Amino acid sequence: MALYVKNFSAGFAGHQILKTVTLRFKKNQINVIVGPSGCGKTTLLKSINRTAEMEKGFSFSGEIRLGKENVYANQDPSVIRRKIGLVFQTPVALPLSIKENVLFGPRYFGCRDKPKLATVAEHCLQRAGLWAEVKDKLDLPARTLSGGQKQRLAIARALAAEPEVLLLDEPCSSLDPASTKLIEALLLDLAGQLTIVLVTHNLFQANRVAHEVIFLMDGQVIESGSRDQMFSHPEQAETKAFFSGLL
Amino acid sequence: MNWRHGQDRLWLAAFWGAGLLILLILGSILSCLLIKGGPALSLDFLTTGPKGTPLGISGGILPCLKGTISLMAIALTAAAFPGIVTAVYLVEFGEHSRLKNIINLTVQCMAGIPSIVTGLFGYALFVVYSGFGISLLAGGLSLGIMVFPVIVVTARDALLGVNPLYRLTGLSLGVSRRYLLVRVILPQALPGILSGLLLAAGYAAGATAPIMVTAAAISAGSSGNLFTPVMALPYHLYILFSQHISLENAYGTALVLVLLLLLLNTTALWLRRIKEKGA
Numbered sequence: 001m002a003l004y005v006k007n008f009s010a011g012f013a014g015h016q017i018l019k020t021v022t023l024r025f026k027k028n029q030i031n032v033i034v035g036p037s038g039c040g041k042t043t044l045l046k047s048i049n050r051t052a053e054m055e056k057g058f059s060f061s062g063e064i065r066l067g068k069e070n071v072y073a074n075q076d077p078s079v080i081r082r083k084i085g086l087v088f089q090t091p092v093a094l095p096l097s098i099k100e101n102v103l104f105g106p107r108y109f110g111c112r113d114k115p116k117l118a119t120v121a122e123h124c125l126q127r128a129g130l131w132a133e134v135k136d137k138l139d140l141p142a143r144t145l146s147g148g149q150k151q152r153l154a155i156a157r158a159l160a161a162e163p164e165v166l167l168l169d170e171p172c173s174s175l176d177p178a179s180t181k182l183i184e185a186l187l188l189d190l191a192g193q194l195t196i197v198l199v200t201h202n203l204f205q206a207n208r209v210a211h212e213v214i215f216l217m218d219g220q221v222i223e224s225g226s227r228d229q230m231f232s233h234p235e236q237a238e239t240k241a242f243f244s245g246l247l
Numbered sequence: 248m249n250w251r252h253g254q255d256r257l258w259l260a261a262f263w264g265a266g267l268l269i270l271l272i273l274g275s276i277l278s279c280l281l282i283k284g285g286p287a288l289s290l291d292f293l294t295t296g297p298k299g300t301p302l303g304i305s306g307g308i309l310p311c312l313k314g315t316i317s318l319m320a321i322a323l324t325a326a327a328f329p330g331i332v333t334a335v336y337l338v339e340f341g342e343h344s345r346l347k348n349i350i351n352l353t354v355q356c357m358a359g360i361p362s363i364v365t366g367l368f369g370y371a372l373f374v375v376y377s378g379f380g381i382s383l384l385a386g387g388l389s390l391g392i393m394v395f396p397v398i399v400v401t402a403r404d405a406l407l408g409v410n411p412l413y414r415l416t417g418l419s420l421g422v423s424r425r426y427l428l429v430r431v432i433l434p435q436a437l438p439g440i441l442s443g444l445l446l447a448a449g450y451a452a453g454a455t456a457p458i459m460v461t462a463a464a465i466s467a468g469s470s471g472n473l474f475t476p477v478m479a480l481p482y483h484l485y486i487l488f489s490q491h492i493s494l495e496n497a498y499g500t501a502l503v504l505v506l507l508l509l510l511l512n513t514t515a516l517w518l519r520r521i522k523e524k525g526a
Binding site: 154 | 342343410412413414415416417418419420421422423426430431434435
């Protein structure tokens with residue numbers, strides 16, 4: 001499902017972070033957001049899946065739409081959070097077994113059938129590229145996994161809620177190169193099945209995985225376009241400066 | 248550099264000194280009780296009731312032990328559920344509400360009320376108004392009011408101690424707060440909450456003032472009847488000591504009371520360790 005952000009401004013306790021952002025994230029592609037620290041990338045992701053409103057003093061104006069649905073129209077934010085999954089920078093394993101981490105969403109959404117739950121766990125772990133490593137220890141506490149494995153578990157857990165969009169906030173920033181490579185391969189695999197929005201500080205990573213690149217600065221979209229266009233022929237001076245390491 | 252080094256050592260010595268002072272105080276109290284109350288302690292002392300005239304000059308403390316445990320149980324039964332639910336509201340649901348600040352203030356004020364005042368309130372509400380009379384129930388409920396803020400504060404701290412990323416991660420999957428609470432937050436906070444309940448139980452076991460006016464009797468059986476007065480360790484100790492009945496038995500009673508509190512507090516500490524290991 002395509003995702004639209006229209007004239008969206010947001011901030012916390014009167015401090016404006018996003019300033020009339022207008023964007024279109026392409027359906028079933030990897031949309032990468034880059035920009036200097038503090039430019040509002042994380043706030044944008046949290047606004048899209050409505051976790052920003054869990055923080056004190058959050059306010060916004062404008063519109064975010066998932067297909068035809070206004071993300072902020074429903075009183076209950078959990079409906080949209082299920083459709084738009086978010087994977088955080090710090091790999092978090094819930095204090096449950098590996099299997100129960102994956103099934104955390106499906107159990108809540110009403111799946112009770114044991115064989116079906118087992119299939120869901122296997123399928124999601126396979127999609128997240130973790131199945132081969134954990135298939136013999138599904139009942140072990142998830143905290144026993146390495147950082148890279150925990151991050152793939154987080155992706156499997158998000159996939160189990162069957163989202164239409166997957167947001168990832170610097171998912172590789174605390175991982176080693178091997179784990180980073182695995183996650184990048186996984187994202188390329190998943191693109192085509194769901195819309196992915198990836199925030200990264202790593203321009204090399206953006207170049208490796210992006211279909212579309214969005215450059216954000218001071219809470220505003222400076223420029224966006226296809227990877228080739230953005231890396232080879234950026235139009236704006238700020239974009240050129242950022243991509244050449246001057247910003 | 249030497250001056251800084253010297254200053255560091257001075258601070259270190261001060262910290263060690265403070266720690267040792269606490270150990271010294273606790274050690275002195277325990278040794279005093281062991282020396283003076285140890286001789287009174289025997290299986291008979293724990294398994295028989297007080298005897299002689301005046302009562303308590305010989306015999307044991309069984310009804311007092313039973314009374315104290317019953318009072319503790321009633322206090323916890325009455326205060327645990329509302330205390331934990333209040334803490335859950337404060338941490339999980341009342342984030343941005345004004346009611347949260349009012350509740351926090353109320354709990355703080357309640358914690359500051361002198362226990363004899365709680366006793367007088369318990370007397371008015373339970374003994375007189377509710378018609379329970381001087382009884383186990385009236386005393387237990389008064390102690391429940393006294394330990395309520397302790398339970399709220401310890402349960403609140405236990406909930407606040409749960410990794411905040413669990414909340415963010417769980418809720419970002421689209422599950423409800425209630426589901427997240429039951430499956431992740433409460434199990435994680437449970438050792439801390441139980442540890443708080445044990446601390447509250449210890450606080451209730453040692454309190455004398457509230458039960459003096461609501462529950463305690465110089466002599467009572469240990470029938471377990473909710474509507475009759477009970478004997479309790481701290482009150483028995485107070486009577487033995489203040490009426491010069493038997494100093495040895497008073498120290499023996501004090502030793503049993505302190506050992507009971509140590510047991511509760513050590514278990515609380517052990518539960519907290521479990522939590523730290525699990526985190």
